[in-house]
Amino acid sequence: MKKYFVVSFDNEYDLVNATKSFKDKGFTLLDAFTPYAVHGLGKVMGLKPSRLSKICFGFAFIGLVIGLYGQYWISAVNWPINIGGKPWNSMPGFMPIAFETTVLFAGLGTVFTLLWRTGVLPGRKPKIYAPDVTDDKFVLVLTEELGSFNSEKAEEISTTHHAIEWHEKLESK
Amino acid sequence: MESDTIFKNNGKLIMTMKNKNILSSRQKMWLKIFMGFGVLIFAFGVFTDPTRAWLNFLLSGYFLTGIGFCGMMMVAIHYVSNSGWDVVIRRVPESMFSVLPFGFIIMILLYFGMHDIYEWSHEDVVANDPILAGKSVWLNPMGFMIRMIIYFVFWIWVGRKIISKSYTMDSEGDTRNTKSPTGLSAFWLYIGGIMFIFSSFDWIMSLEPHWFSTIFGLYNFSGMFTSGLAFIMIALIFLRRAGVLRGIVKIDHLYELSRYLFGFVTFWVYIWFSQHMLIWYANIPEETVYYIKRHVGVFGSLTVVNILLNWFIPFVILLFRKTKRNEKSLLIAASLVLVGRWVDLYMMIFPSHMETPVFGLMEIVMFIGALALTVWVFTMTFVKEKPMPVNDVFLEESLHLHT
Incomplete structure (x- = not known):
């Protein structure tokens, strides 16, 4: 079982700031979904340069x-x-x-x-974490093995960074 | 001149900047000495070895013109492409533009050396040479001077109109001027670019009037562009070190310029090779004579050096992201390109009159004199105005450039 914590934001600044906070508090980021390329997001997420x-x-x-x-x-x-x-x-x-x-x-x-x-091969069914992700929202997906995930903490961080919506998703492997 | 300028943006203090004299009085003295020696050795050379002296003179003048032209071109390109990232570095190409009038003065003086280097300027030679007689509609001393004046007047007069808007915006704060030079810039790029092509036909290709190449103008354009970019990068690096633009021009701005340079050194070798390969393939004697001169003996080795300096070494240095974001490696690459521009021009100009390469005090001192004049004019213009266009609408975007 894997648990995803999906949180949406209205603008890029909230997303970048929230990403910083989640990273500092030790959450594992799966990915961020944005309508356009956000400058500086990769650096905040701690992504390695592309090979x-x-x-x-x-x-x-x-x-x-x-x-x-x-x-x-x-x-x-x-x-x-x-x-x-x-x-x-x-x-x-x-x-x-x-x-x-x-x-x-x-x-x-x-x-x-x-x-x-x-893995973006033809015929692949896209995984959509939140319906707004294809529209104008900035979505962040956190993940951790079930049991060790601190939902309350995650919700608290989301509130401080003006998240507009969040939900949890369970998925079996 | 020692004035503190405080840059505020949206009421927020960005930094305090001293627009001080960039050069110490000692460096100024050295620049003056270099310029003086350049003039002296030229004056001496006119009487002892006029052909060599005037060829060096042409090389220096054409180099200077290229630097000035590239400055104006960079400004115009960024207006036309509506780019925002270049705003904080724009004063550097704008100051380079002021070198162009000095190029004008030098090239006008070429009138007195025309008979020493241009075969087609002798009426008796043209009369006995059917090919030159056929070309005399274009290649005659009168037309040469008239065209030269037209080129420079257009470049300087229209260029000044574009650039002055950026300067008036500093004092008057009319932000409409951020966009207003766009149309004029497109006009300048189109007409001025064609004029640059013809100027290289007139001044450089006509040294060997029996030979012709239609790509020659584009070849010179690419060399002018790489050398101009190299000059902008070196100027920015030294301005950062002098503390003038420190904290404002970030490594990201240099990264953008280094990508320009990476692309255009490759463009240079692409054009160089296109000209070479087509002539090699067609194998027509009247065309191959140009390359035979340049592919034997010491000139042959210089051709290899030319490609190494202008393309191969800068290409390898600039291939990696890390080296493109490092001041020192950029300084090395840009300096090599500037030296390479001299070798490139030398390979175009000197084999027309010399059997074997000449290299001595005259070549070194006159090129250093030309460089000193360029640096001198550039810094004198740069310190006169604010080091960046403070009222430009795109300033904020440029300050936050991420790459």
Whole structure:
């Protein structure tokens, strides 16, 4: 059994301040849902910087190597063709295609890694914690194993930060 | 000049700031000495080796013009894109704009050195050369000077109209001026940008009048943009260290600029390579002659240095988030780009008249003199006004920039 504490706010400032308080009091944050990107929220939630850029660089490098080596192998090793009297291994001519494969691998690789890691795959049924979350409300979801969750404390913090609504949700694993 | 300026926003005190003299009197003396030596060695060079002296003169003048142009362009771009983050750093590009009139003076003086460096300015040469005769409609001394005056008058006159609104807003507090220069900025960017393309055709590409490249203007534009960005970043870092914008210009502002720089060094190599590859592919003798000169001997090694300085090293330095948010690594990258701009211009200008590279006291002293003049004009303009547009509507947004 898992217990979720779902609390909604009217504006981003209350959300950020409440997040700070919950974090200080030792609550575990599952996630925050906002209508738009709130600056500074990630820092308050204690999120680690995304590792996606490293993945992007890795894919880009693979794309560059495949683009360069592939063209070298095709035009200089496997099937040499005389094009305008240029040498078979003509680096400047390979550059545009190597550039394109770099961009292609980096782009597609990053997108699919993101989809895989976040689980946002086609056909997935979204989990909606509060109906207002798709509208104009700022929603914070706390979680903890049942029994150790201090509901009274959570409600108290919510009140001090002008929360407009909160409820608890139980879910079996 | 020693005045305390207190910046308040919504009645809340942000900070007390001393708009003091940024440079100590000793540094000012050194700047004057550098400028003086630059002028001296140029005057000496005009009599001993006029071609070399005038080529250096052209390089310095074009560099200065690029710095001034980039300052105005950054201001105009941010008006047109309706951006708010740049408000607290806007006085830096606005002060850079005042370098442009000095570029005008230097480029006008090129009239006296025209015969030493421009082949097409000799009537007897043009008469015996069918290609140059065909181009003489555009490339003639009279047209050259008239076009130069038109370019500079447009850049300076319209640019001043845009920039003065920001300054008057400081004293009068009319917040409508936050938006009013937008239309004029778009006009300046469009016409001024085309003029920059033609100016690079006129001043640099015509050094080798038989050769042509349509992407040449864009290539110079990208070099001008990277060097201007590098200058803005270095200026901001030193202003922070001098305590003028400390606590106001945050590392987030430098981060935004470093992303600009990261993008535009890559743009520079993209354009450099586009020009190179198309000429290499087509392999037409009248076009390849340009690169043959630049790919053999010491010039060949300089081409590699050019790419390393202008793209590869800054690209690797600026690839990481940590280095983009670190003053020291930004200072290194920006300085490399500024030196790279000199190498880039050297590679465009000098092979036209020199078989092998010349590098000596004249090159060093004249470029340092040009840099000293740039810094001098920049700081003199910067200390005259408030270090940031205090009445701009977007000021609050800019102060709270998060990246």
